[in-house]
Amino acid sequence: MNIAVSASTLQQTGTPQGVAGPARPSQPAHVIRDDAEAIRVAHALAAEFREGASERDRAHIRPLKELDAFSQSGLWSINVPRSFGGPEVSYRTLAQVIAIISAADPSIGQIAQNHLGIVAAIRTVSDQEQQALLFGEVLKGTRFGNAFSERGTKRAADFETKFSDHGDHVIVTGQKFYATGALLAHLVPIVAVDDQGRAWYAIADRNAPGLTVIDDWSAFGQRGTASGTVIIDNVRVEKSHLVPAWKGYEAPRSDGAIFQIIQAAVDAGIGRAALDDTIAFVRTKSRPWIDSGQERASDDPYTIQAIGDLTIRQHAAEALLDRAGLAIDAAIAEPSGESVAAAQLAVAESKVLTTEVAIAATNKLFELAGTRSTLAEDNLDRHWRNARTHTLHDPVRWKYAIVGNHALNGVNPPFHAWS
Structure with a gap:
């Protein structure tokens, strides 16, 4: 099935053309048993997705086969409540799953984001009959997309639809x-x-x-x-x-924080991939600088220092992502104004660090790996392009403001879908 129309085709015809949707799964999706299995399955899928990630980026190939494997693996139903037959893994684990997948291909990690966020929202706002119907679809392997944002409105929260x-x-x-x-x-x-x-x-x-x-x-x-x-x-x-x-924002609930932590997890995965590729390139392809006196680029003391700095910052970002997941789990278990605000703040801190390390690691890659790393054959610029694009979803300068205003003045974060 032809599931993509290229940008060049659109430009040539001058007429926007719709694309048919994919077939529904012929078999029910697997149901994950617990958090440990979710992590194992994520690592196994990531190993597969990593193989073709660069070529998919280069050729603008849509990852239909990979998404089918992803949703049929059971990872798209991991936050369906146990009372409806789902695994209901922790949000700490869910964030780790998205980070693992995104380190292999962040486009695939991001595509799952709105689906998982919708599942969380259904748990919050739907009645039991609607939950049974829609969670049943998810457990079959049905994928939710999204048609949320609009171009041309004054603010992201303004909708004309x-x-x-x-x-x-x-x-x-x-x-x-x-x-x-x-x-x-x-x-x-x-x-x-x-x-x-x-x-x-x-x-x-x-x-x-x-x-x-x-x-x-x-x-x-x-x-x-x-x-x-x-x-x-x-x-x-x-x-x-x-x-x-709208009911998800009538009273303190974690829906906004859940959407946000998945964004942070995508960025954590991009940072991890860039750092890993930097290390591999420096070890195997880079040349030592002429003044270093070293035989290998990996023995250059300035390179060693820079890799150490990035490694620490990546670990710090991953630790804050973990902490944010725990805060969301606590807010879901006992929702209150304070527990939800604590989750929002923890996610905001995580969003800042995952954004900054993704940008830093994808930029530093070229400085440390050298001119050869810019060649098209390795397509390493995809890490920077992905980081720079994805981190624009919501400005981290406002995350600093949220955290600072709470620390200084005791003001809780704003309560909406972006916080």
């Missing part, structure tokens, strides 16, 4: 961009507002009439996410698939 009530269903109309995962999803949650301005997830079938997913993502990084345009033209969504997203 709306729906009208038609009894047992709603009709949704609007246009989205940055729609990570929609291209290769089975169901597409659309953020749409009702006549009171409240946001809902209207979960449409990927091939529903009026729903057009266009593969026009042209960013220089995270190419495999295909985070392009979704056009929603009078799309019918049954009320059974209309999820009241």
Whole structure:
């Protein structure tokens, strides 16, 4: 099945073209037993995904085969509650899983982000009947994409996509961009507002009439996410698939922190991959500088110092990611204003360090590895392109402000989907 339209095709025709969605899985997905199995499966998949990651980036290949393996492995249902047949692993483990996968291919790690976030939101806001229906889909191997963000609105939280009530269903109309995962999803949650301005997830079938997913993502990084345009033209969504997203922010809940920690985990994975590739290149391909007096580039004292610095910062970022996962787990177990704020703050700290080490490691790679590392044959610039693109999702300068304002003035973080 042809599941991608290249940017060049779009430019040649001048007409945006929709792309058909993937087939539903023919067999139910595996169900992970516990946290330890989730980590083992993530490492096994990462070893497979790493093999073709550079070529997929170079050729703009969409990772359909890899996503099928990923979702069928059971890792896309790891936060489904046990009461509905899911593994309900800790968010500490979930963040580790995303970091492991993202070190192999951060586009694949990012595609899972909104799916896992939607699963968390369904647990928070849906009634038991809707939870049983939608969690059942996830356990079968169904993938959620996303049609959340819009281009052209004044702020990220402003939505022009709306729906009208038609009894047992709603009709949704609007246009989205940055729609990570929609291209290769089975169901597409659309953020749409009702006549009171409240946001809902209207979960449409990927091939529903009026729903057009266009593969026009042209960013220089995270190419495999295909985070392009979704056009929603009078799309019918049954009320059974209309999820009241707004309820997740009526009272202290961890939905925003969960979306955010997965973003931080992607960046932690990018930083890890860049550092590992730097070390491998310096050991095997780089030449020592003429004034070093060394036979090997890996014995250059300045290189050793720089690798030590990056290693410490990467470990610190991973430790804060771990700490943030524990804080989310505590807030889910006993939700309160203070426990949720503690989770938000821990995730904000993690987001700062994972962003900074991803940018630092992907940039330092070339300084330490030398001119040869810039050759197209190794495609090492993909690490920097991925880091620079992905870390723009929400500005870390505001994470510093959140943490500082709490430390100095006792002000809790703002309560919304980006915090």
